[in-house]
Amino acid sequence: MQLRVRHPAGQAVLTLDDSTATVAILFTSIAQTCALDVSCISLMSGFPPAPLNVAHDSSASLKDIGLQSGDTLIVKAKQADVNVTPTPVGVVGAATDVSQMSEDEQLAHAIAMSERDAGLGVAPSSSAATPAPSSVCVRRVVDSDNSCLFRAVGYVMHGSRSHADRLRRECADAVSADPVRFNEAILGASNAEYRAYLLNKDKWGGAIELMILSEVYKREIAAYDIVTQRRDLYGEGNGYSERVMVIYDGIHYDALAMAPRRNAPETNDVTVFRSDGGDAAAYDASARELVREANRTRQFTDTANFTLRCLVCQKGIVGEKEAREHAKTTGHQNFGEYA
Known part of the structure; x- marks a missing residue:
């Protein structure tokens, strides 16, 4: 059995024996992969993701809890087990208001502050900057909570998830402020309906929202697609002198940053950089290399052809389009991937 695992530091594939793997073995394997204490781990699975409510030391088999080969698991560190070091006055971090951070961000923040205290950390730039010549593009994972696009853009724009x-409100306000531009033909719904859609935290963002956020922040947003290895550049031709980057795996957005090394703490990240200099080509090349490797290792979901099952009525479904139609006609919102 192969399971895709998305964790705070990136993604991995676990291979477990179908006949002997238990929940306890799963948690132990994830703990080793993610460098977390097994008691700190909570899991989400399904489509859309929902908590997997099982004890980490359970002897139940993976099939008993409904997992199948090819499923994706999202790993979160329980907040109670994260020891967060407060940010000293004058130090700029990825986010300085610890109480507003997500669980994953608190963990990363604690690690970053520990490295800073040891002399390893450097405060990040909050505006356009030039990464070191040896910088590499790194993927910064955000929560899979149906607001991933907004969290990813928030990270690259503000350094916080x-x-x-x-950002949802900014997009909703932009739509309602220009009903001529954002009409039913463009949105696929009335202007008022689409605004309400955007304000619903269970709904996803996409190309329209990236276009709007590019205009709100007066920055280009380079969105890299792992499945097609294509780059869409929102705000291109608008004269914006700065650029940020995000990555899409078919159902989920994460942030991209330039860092001095692959395992560098987030406090070293440069997420905003000039788009009109020669360095932009180097950063784009580094991002494309990351995308090629993610595609090679199949760190994506082919939404046009992946197979799902409705966990409410057990109907088999192929692709995101059928899933959306099924949800619209039945009201069923809970799906899981077939192997």
């Missing part, structure tokens, strides 16, 4: 609600 906690701005999703604010």
